[in-house]
Amino acid sequence: MSGATGWQDVRDEALRRIRARIWAPGDRIPDEAALAAELGCARATVNRALRDLAEAGHLERRRKGGTRVPLTPVRKATFAIAIIRQDIAARGQRPGYRLLGDGLAPVPEPLWPLLGPGPMRHITALHLADEAPFCLEDRWLNPALAEGVAFDRISANEWLVGNVSFTEGTLAFHALAADAGLAQRLACPPGSALLTLDRVTRAETGPITWVRLVYAPGHRVEAGL
Amino acid sequence: MSGATGWQDVRDEALRRIRARIWAPGDRIPDEAALAAELGCARATVNRALRDLAEAGHLERRRKGGTRVPLTPVRKATFAIAIIRQDIAARGQRPGYRLLGDGLAPVPEPLWPLLGPGPMRHITALHLADEAPFCLEDRWLNPALAEGVAFDRISANEWLVGNVSFTEGTLAFHALAADAGLAQRLACPPGSALLTLDRVTRAETGPITWVRLVYAPGHRVEAGL
């Protein structure tokens, strides 16, 4: 039954009961005090274990309502927001970088709701893997940040990750067909299907940046489950 | 410097110092005992707060090495793996579903490393939003699961989420150009760029399913940051 009982043991035992349908979907499971008594540990240990399972979507907890096994477990996928250069290196390829453009320009109207109207710094750059185009970075950046910083050696992506912290952001994947410009810069046939990632980040003081990363054909973004 | 100090207060204060560069990237921060003394709370409370920040990528902790502010914070994006029907409903559209095919067939060779050779149940179905094609579900399913279950009313997606638990899985986004078959079934021009999601899930007992969801043109998958 019990013995050496760490919170991970409690978590594993609970997970076992969930998977074995001993605690079936919709069921209310015993309360923390009862489990602590049964497993021979402190209530805080049970709490730690069940909180962990709740965060992972395996349980639903409510004060007074008790802890239940959800009817449809909501699993979460996570992926790390990394520096592109490191992404490329992690694939065993040699990263490269080329700045294509950098200058103040009026923000396109579709982005006004996210960034506001006023002009912003518009940066375009190409990331390379083993000399081949890897992804195109198309960024609008709040000009108050990174004043005097040139992005010809280090990408805006990398500089921002290390120098500006944000409080909020959103991120979206979609697919884009290569127009003539994209096809030329990514060295692919026009019409190719390209995985694209849009990201907006904000700080308390205001918008930081909007960026679109258009990946070369065939690119996959993998996530843990 | 004390007062009402819950673990969230400790977390917020730490986050403030990180953002204000009081604790700069690369710095080692005071140890738990020191912070507990400074903030007037128990060490366990500080531990809870710092552990939370470490999970979010704002700190790096190592025994004996202490706690440091990472040079390049690794933020994680998360999105929920939901039931497609609920996804559609959440967008305020009316979900629809049509089973296109269901039968045993040999697994395509590229999937052998993931599913093994033997024949599996091949299911194709179309999900609709307000009568328009929303996404195409192309699935290979371990025939030992869901024996006798027909997927003409409820999708395999929804049935599996509610009835089979998995221990491991991977997930990947990419982009696909619509071939003739896809174009016809998704009612879009051939060559359209389509956001695609591949997912594999396994249990301790063996592979469960491989599924590819091909979304209609323009679809975006959003994630929290």
Place this chain on the structure above:
DNA sequence: GAGTGGTCTAGACCACACG
């Protein structure tokens, strides 16, 4: 070897939500 985070305990009080 020794410093630091990781965890457990036993008890206590609080906050919330259900009846």
Place this chain on the structure above:
DNA sequence: GTGTGGTCTAGACCACTCG
């Protein structure tokens, strides 16, 4: 009102890892 999870405390021991 009352039961349940959420959290705090003070102390203790352990595990990992750096020097």
